Amino acid sequence: MIDKLRQRVKELLESKAISVFIGYEKGDNPQLARPIMITSPDEMDKLIYDDTCIVMLSKYLLKPEVKALGRRGIVASYSNLRAITGLIQEHQITREEVYIIAISTGERLPEYYDEVIDTGCKTDNPRLTTQDETIAKLLKKSPAERWDFWRKELEKCIKCYACRQICPLCYCNRCIADKNQPQWILTSPHLKGNFAWNVIRAYHLAGRCIDCGECERACPVNIPLMLLNKMLYNNIKTNFGYEVGFNPNVPPPLATYHPEDKENFII
Amino acid sequence: MLITLNNLKTFIETFIKDGRSVVGPVKEDNYSLYKPLKSFDEVNLSLIYPTKSTKEYFFADNESILTYSWTEKNKINITDPKDPEGVVIFGVRPCEAVSYPIMDKVFTWDYNDEFYLKRREKNIIISVACEKCDEFCFCTSVGITPQTTEGSDIFLQKTLEGNYSVQVLTEKGKTLLTSLSSFIEDRDEKPIDYKGPDKKFDITQIRSWLESHWDEHPIWAKITLPCIGCGVCTYLCPTCHCFDIVDEGNLKDGCRCKNWDACQFAMFTVHASGHNPRDTQSKRFRQRVAHKFDYYPDKFGRTLCVGCGRCIRHCPTDMSLLNVLITIDKPIIKLLNR
Numbered sequence: 319m320i321d322k323l324r325q326r327v328k329e330l331l332e333s334k335a336i337s338v339f340i341g342y343e344k345g346d347n348p349q350l351a352r353p354i355m356i357t358s359p360d361e362m363d364k365l366i367y368d369d370t371c372i373v374m375l376s377k378y379l380l381k382p383e384v385k386a387l388g389r390r391g392i393v394a395s396y397s398n399l400r401a402i403t404g405l406i407q408e409h410q411i412t413r414e415e416v417y418i419i420a421i422s423t424g425e426r427l428p429e430y431y432d433e434v435i436d437t438g439c440k441t442d443n444p445r446l447t448t449q450d451e452t453i454a455k456l457l458k459k460s461p462a463e464r465w466d467f468w469r470k471e472l473e474k475c476i477k478c479y480a481c482r483q484i485c486p487l488c489y490c491n492r493c494i495a496d497k498n499q500p501q502w503i504l505t506s507p508h509l510k511g512n513f514a515w516n517v518i519r520a521y522h523l524a525g526r527c528i529d530c531g532e533c534e535r536a537c538p539v540n541i542p543l544m545l546l547n548k549m550l551y552n553n554i555k556t557n558f559g560y561e562v563g564f565n566p567n568v569p570p571p572l573a574t575y576h577p578e579d580k581e582n583f584i585i
Numbered sequence: 586m587l588i589t590l591n592n593l594k595t596f597i598e599t600f601i602k603d604g605r606s607v608v609g610p611v612k613e614d615n616y617s618l619y620k621p622l623k624s625f626d627e628v629n630l631s632l633i634y635p636t637k638s639t640k641e642y643f644f645a646d647n648e649s650i651l652t653y654s655w656t657e658k659n660k661i662n663i664t665d666p667k668d669p670e671g672v673v674i675f676g677v678r679p680c681e682a683v684s685y686p687i688m689d690k691v692f693t694w695d696y697n698d699e700f701y702l703k704r705r706e707k708n709i710i711i712s713v714a715c716e717k718c719d720e721f722c723f724c725t726s727v728g729i730t731p732q733t734t735e736g737s738d739i740f741l742q743k744t745l746e747g748n749y750s751v752q753v754l755t756e757k758g759k760t761l762l763t764s765l766s767s768f769i770e771d772r773d774e775k776p777i778d779y780k781g782p783d784k785k786f787d788i789t790q791i792r793s794w795l796e797s798h799w800d801e802h803p804i805w806a807k808i809t810l811p812c813i814g815c816g817v818c819t820y821l822c823p824t825c826h827c828f829d830i831v832d833e834g835n836l837k838d839g840c841r842c843k844n845w846d847a848c849q850f851a852m853f854t855v856h857a858s859g860h861n862p863r864d865t866q867s868k869r870f871r872q873r874v875a876h877k878f879d880y881y882p883d884k885f886g887r888t889l890c891v892g893c894g895r896c897i898r899h900c901p902t903d904m905s906l907l908n909v910l911i912t913i914d915k916p917i918i919k920l921l922n923r
Contacts, residue, residue, distance in 0.1 A: 346903060352903035378811075381866075474616070478816035478819075479815050484902070496852045501833075504833055505844060506647045507844065539637070
């Protein structure tokens with residue numbers, strides 16, 4: 319399979335269909351493959367694809383340094399495809415500027431790719447299976463108990479912003495947390511500042527989070543951030559029948575307005 | 586001198602019972618840290634080291650440096666913060682203990698940072714020599730070994746019989762031990778001889794390369810592409826020491842806070858004019874490498890890195906400092922330089 323991927327990337331680079339290919343190489347961490355931007359067919363032996371390829375590569379499609387290299391090719395697993403579709407939907411990239419080689423992992427793939435390779439790998443998000451269960455358990459608790467739960471978790475936050483930086487849908491040029499005239503969100507990593515940051519980030523991703531779990535994986539202090547995101551994800555799904563990242567032509571429910579919209583939530 | 590594991594337990598628990606704050610390495614789910622201990626049983630010495638370093642006990646991630654309030658007569662009251670309590674830090678790894686003398690140089694250089702120095706004076710460090718490492722450790726490459734005692738007040742080293750040999754290194758350590766000398770046996774056992782990780786690069790080579798190649802070198806743009814610009818590496822690093830001063834308040838009162846800051850953030854060097862001298866992630870990553878392996882050594886005569894490997898182990902995209910250093914150290918670079 320890897321031979322097939324290498325062969326295709328080599329052809330794409332040689333034919334100048336793309337100038338850079340975003341893939342994975344073996345790095346220093348045995349559990350985590352490192353993203354690599356390949357610009358020359360000679361580098362093909364570095365390219366790998368296995369169960370350690372979990373970093374969301376779509377983030378690099380937006381990176382100015384990578385954009386500057388020219389038309390980009392990318393290897394995209396299920397979550398990556400959804401992220402790319404989400405980015406197209408939000409007009410951050412156009413379908414034409416990216417050549418997508420999808421990796422089939424047996425899930426329903428968004429139909430936005432140029433070709434698909436079946437790897438036999440099941441790498442995509444093995445850790446995202448238990449959120450709904452934990453959410454159900456938390457919802458059975460009293461507000462005071464839930465508050466305690468989140469206070470303990472969010473106290474740990476050190477404001478390293480790894481959640482934001484790794485998130486494929488966090489692409490603001492200047493995040494609200496970085497705006498200081500006025501300072502909208504307290505920058506201090508104390509409980510108040512941590513609540514402000516993490517709750518605002520979760521809300522900003524409502525209806526936009528693609529459920530990839532990268533924020534939680536990147537978090538060095540292991541805050542279960544996906545509980546917040548998944549709860550909002552489920553709410554959007556129930557109320558609007560909408561899941562982001564499958565069809566770029568569907569308008570995001572929280573970014574559209576219709577005169578017939580229900581207004582029963584307004585007191 | 587020698588202490589048995591049982592006596593070590595009683596030794597630490599005596600401090601806790603006496604009402605002293607004792608912190609030690611604790612593992613919680615996927616996350617580990619130096620945490621205030623309720624009992625010795627919480628301590629996990631099988632960790633190579635916790636995710637979070639002991640840095641926060643010297644240089645807090647968030648602390649108030651003054652508070653203010655408006656009085657009724659429209660006058661402002663300014664209050665200094667209370668002096669911090671000292672803590673006994675148990676189970677520090679030798680590499681991390683070296684970070685304290687390294688940070689001392691910065692916090693006493695052009696200005697005496699009283700917030701750091703008060704904690705530094707009061708905190709007592711009980712280090713435990715390493716018996717294992719992982720692929721991310723590289724202390725031996727920056728001149729530290731699993732037996733380095735610098736920065737520790739008391740140094741423990743596991744013996745072949747499973748006890749701990751005790752070295753007292755400072756007056757603070759001596760005072761601490763005198764009160765509890767009954768736990769210490771006056772005999773010696775052979776400590777486990779552990780060599781640590783193999784040497785992975787040559788700091789002299791790296792420094793001379795950094796001095797002659799600044800950001801114009803194409804390697805920076807290429808090698809730093811995976812970097813996403815978060816603060817994991819700097820915040821987990823025991824020697825990264827940048828901070829930001831912010832005011833937080835309302836109409837009645839507020840405080841001035843000293844918070845950790847990171848050179849990897851895009852906002853870190855933005856000037857008031859809007860100009861950003863480090864406008865790309867490659868320049869920001871280059872800054873971190875050059876600060877640790879060139880600027881700091883230039884100013885203070887040693888490397889600003891203890892080789893703990895946290896920045897590599899916990900990087901969400903495996904943007905490995907070690908890989909950068911090894912690449913710089915490779916002879917191939919010398920060819921590229923022509």
